Amino acid sequence: MTGLKLLVVGGAGFLGSVVVAHLNEAGHDVTICDNLSTGNAWAVQSEARFVPADITDEASMSLVFSGGYDAVLDLASFFPVGASIRRPVRSLRSDVTTALNLLHAMELHGVKRLVHSSTAAVYSQPGPGPVTEADPTRPANPYVAAKLFVEEAIGFQAGATGLGAVSLRSFNVAGACGPLGEWHHPETHLIPVALEVAAGVRDAVPVFGRDHATPDGTTVRDYVHVVDVARAYLAALDATVQPGHRVYNIGSGVGHSVHHVLEVARSVTGKAIPTLDAPSRDREPAVLVASIVRAEAELGWTPTLLNLATIVDDSWTWLRSRLGTTTPSLSGPGVAA
Numbered sequence: 001m002t003g004l005k006l007l008v009v010g011g012a013g014f015l016g017s018v019v020v021a022h023l024n025e026a027g028h029d030v031t032i033c034d035n036l037s038t039g040n041a042w043a044v045q046s047e048a049r050f051v052p053a054d055i056t057d058e059a060s061m062s063l064v065f066s067g068g069y070d071a072v073l074d075l076a077s078f079f080p081v082g083a084s085i086r087r088p089v090r091s092l093r094s095d096v097t098t099a100l101n102l103l104h105a106m107e108l109h110g111v112k113r114l115v116h117s118s119t120a121a122v123y124s125q126p127g128p129g130p131v132t133e134a135d136p137t138r139p140a141n142p143y144v145a146a147k148l149f150v151e152e153a154i155g156f157q158a159g160a161t162g163l164g165a166v167s168l169r170s171f172n173v174a175g176a177c178g179p180l181g182e183w184h185h186p187e188t189h190l191i192p193v194a195l196e197v198a199a200g201v202r203d204a205v206p207v208f209g210r211d212h213a214t215p216d217g218t219t220v221r222d223y224v225h226v227v228d229v230a231r232a233y234l235a236a237l238d239a240t241v242q243p244g245h246r247v248y249n250i251g252s253g254v255g256h257s258v259h260h261v262l263e264v265a266r267s268v269t270g271k272a273i274p275t276l277d278a279p280s281r282d283r284e285p286a287v288l289v290a291s292i293v294r295a296e297a298e299l300g301w302t303p304t305l306l307n308l309a310t311i312v313d314d315s316w317t318w319l320r321s322r323l324g325t326t327t328p329s330l331s332g333p334g335v336a337a
Contacts, residue, residue, distance in 0.1 A: 003027040004237075005068065007111075009055060009102060010075035011048065012039025014184070015117070015170070015226060018177045019073060020045045022230040023237075033064055038077065040183055055098045061105040071113035071240060073233060074102055077143075088142040095146035103157050113240035114165040115233055116154055118147050120222070120251065120290065122169060124283055128213070130291035133169070133247050140283045151247065158245040165244070166236040171222035171251030171290050173229050175311040181318035182226075190261055191223070191312060195319050198271035205273060207258055209280030213287075218258035220287040222251040225305035225314070235299040251290025252303050261308070268312045 006023060010016040011032030016039065023030050030048040033055065044050050053060040055076060076098060106114065123131045124140040139145035154165045174182070174191045182192045196202040210217040232250045239246065256264075266273050295301050305311065 003029055004070040005029045005031075006071055006073060006237075007031050007033060007064065007069045008048070008073045008075065009033045010039065010077065010117070011045070011073075012036055012041065012043050012050075013075060013077070014043075014180070014182045015173055015229060016075040017043035017045065017180045018226050018230045019075065019233045020048055021177060021180065022227075022234055023073075024048060026234060031064075031067065031069070034076075038184070043180055043183075055101055056094065058101055058104070061101055062108075065105045065109040065111070068109070069111050071115070071237060072102065072106055072111055073115045073117075073237065074099070075117040076102075077117070091142045092146050095143070096149055099146075099150040100153060103153060106163070107157070107161060112161075112163055112243075113237070114154065114163060115236045115240060116150065116165060116167040118151055118167045118169045118247070119144065120169050120171040120249065120288060122148055122151075123288060124285065126285055126288060128287050130253060130289045131249070132291040133249055133294055151245075155245040158243065162243040163245070164240040164242050165246070166239050167245065167247045168229075168232060168236055168250045169247060169290075170229055171224050171249070171288070173226050174223050175225040175227065175305065175314040176318035177227050177230070177314075179318075179321075180226075181315065181322060183322065190221075190258060191265065191315055192319070194262055194265040194273055195269065195312070195316050197273050198265065198269040198316070199319060199323055201323075203274070204276040205262065206278040207262075207275045208278045208284070210277065212280070214257055216257050216259045219284065220255040220257045220289065222253065222255055222289040223261070223308060223311055224250060224252045224290075224303055225311050228252075228303040228305055232295065232299065232301045235295075235301040239299055246298070248295040248299060249290040249292055250295060250301075251292055252306050253290055253292045254306060255287060255289040256308055261312075264308050264312050265316075268309060268316055
């Protein structure tokens with residue numbers, strides 16, 4: 001593919017910054033749009049243009065789109081799950097409005113290609129086996145409700161205007177890519193939380209329930225390397241040449257329990273990593289693992305960095321490097337397994 005002129009919304013976030021790095025490497029002309037509310041200024045790639053705009057504002061979107069783009073990659077997310085539960089109306093208003101503003105700006109400026117970041121959390125009550133894109137979805141919180149609404153809106157827009165769009169339902173994205181890694185405040189994801197404990201900036205990892213219907217009683221999740229996910233975004237970009245809206249799971253296809261993740265983290269870091277028992281969370285599935293058959297067949301994408309120890313080691317190497325320059329705030333107690 002020849003280089004495209006691309007707008008990446010949310011390109012200063014963990015996944016967004018790695019996607020931008022891969023787009024740059026592939027020869028695309030990239031502009032990042034990010035208000036840095038959840039992204040990091042240090043993650044903005046120097047090879048890309050940076051527009052510190054807010055997509056909640058339609059006037060700002062008009063200015064951003066005046067440059068003209070071949071396609072948009074939307075990785076924006078403003079409210080994490082916990083915050084969305086505490087402030088549901090504000091969360092829904094923010095996430096839905098921004099997505100609709102983006103779709104409206106794309107239509108006004110004739111941009112016909114979109115890659116949208118969705119989430120595996122849409123499968124709130126799956127069975128024990130790998131979930132497919134055809135499995136039922138059920139929002140367990142406002143964050144997921146907004147993601148599902150936006151998927152539907154994209155589908156309607158594609159049907160009405162000929163938009164070519166792909167939504168990627170990513171599972172647990174982890175790892176690091178060179179100088180780019182996961183840095184949230186507060187941090188809620190299991191692997192970086194465990195590594196913060198190993199680094200001595202947290203006391204313990206909360207484990208939410210040990211009586212789930214799994215071999216060791218802790219929840220099982222699908223962890224996929226951020227580099228593999230970035231590759232999926234490039235494959236999805238290629239697929240947007242066709243009109244219509246398609247949805248794909250992006251995961252490793254392999255499940256790991258909380259207990260196993262912690263054992264791997266202890267092995268990689270050589271640290272004890274103590275835990276703290278906490279009650280199980282409402283409506284949390286015991287097992288959530290991706291079927292990636294559709295993505296493999298239709299996108300030609302296959303994850304390659306499947307070793308959990310590699311994912312954890314990359315995260316650990318990055319975190320130690322980052323702690324050499326700054327110290328994170330202590331995170332809250334919530335962890336998304």
